Amino acid sequence: MYHTFIRSILLCIATLSVPFAMAEGTVARALFASEVLDREPIDELGDVIKVEYGEIQRVYFFTDLRDMEGGQVTHVWKLDGVIEAEIPFDIGGDRWRVWSSKRLMPGFDGKWSVDIVKDGEVLESRSFDYVDEW
Structure with a gap:
C-alpha cells in the first residue's frame, strides 16, 4: 500500500513537470514598427496601415525572445495567407x-501577417491590414 502511494505521487509529479520541461523559451514581445534603432522599436504601428502613394513604406517586425539560446526562429511573412518571405535567425x-x-x-494591400516559427511550430503570430483608400 505504501509503495503504491509513493508511486502514485511520483507519477503525478512526473506528469505535471512534463509540460514545463517541454516549454523552450518565450516570445516576450512581438510588434510591428516603422523603424528599429539600437535594437529597440521606435514605435508600435496599429492594426491598420494606410497606403501612401509615391512612397515605399518599410514595416519592421520586432521580436524579443527569451530562453531560446542555440535555437533558431523564422519570421514567416504572409499576404492574404500566401508566404511572401521567410527570414531565419540564429539565437545567440x-x-x-x-x-x-x-x-x-501600392498594390500590396491586404491582410499581412508574420508567424514566429521555431522547430516547425508557430510560437506567435501578428497581423495588420495594409489599406488602399483610393
Whole structure:
C-alpha cells in the first residue's frame, strides 16, 4: 500500500513537470514598427496601415525572445495567407532581439501577417491590414 502511494505521487509529479520541461523559451514581445534603432522599436504601428502613394513604406517586425539560446526562429511573412518571405535567425543568447522588414508599395494591400516559427511550430503570430483608400 505504501509503495503504491509513493508511486502514485511520483507519477503525478512526473506528469505535471512534463509540460514545463517541454516549454523552450518565450516570445516576450512581438510588434510591428516603422523603424528599429539600437535594437529597440521606435514605435508600435496599429492594426491598420494606410497606403501612401509615391512612397515605399518599410514595416519592421520586432521580436524579443527569451530562453531560446542555440535555437533558431523564422519570421514567416504572409499576404492574404500566401508566404511572401521567410527570414531565419540564429539565437545567440538567453535574451535575443531580432527583426525583419518588408517594403510595402501600392498594390500590396491586404491582410499581412508574420508567424514566429521555431522547430516547425508557430510560437506567435501578428497581423495588420495594409489599406488602399483610393
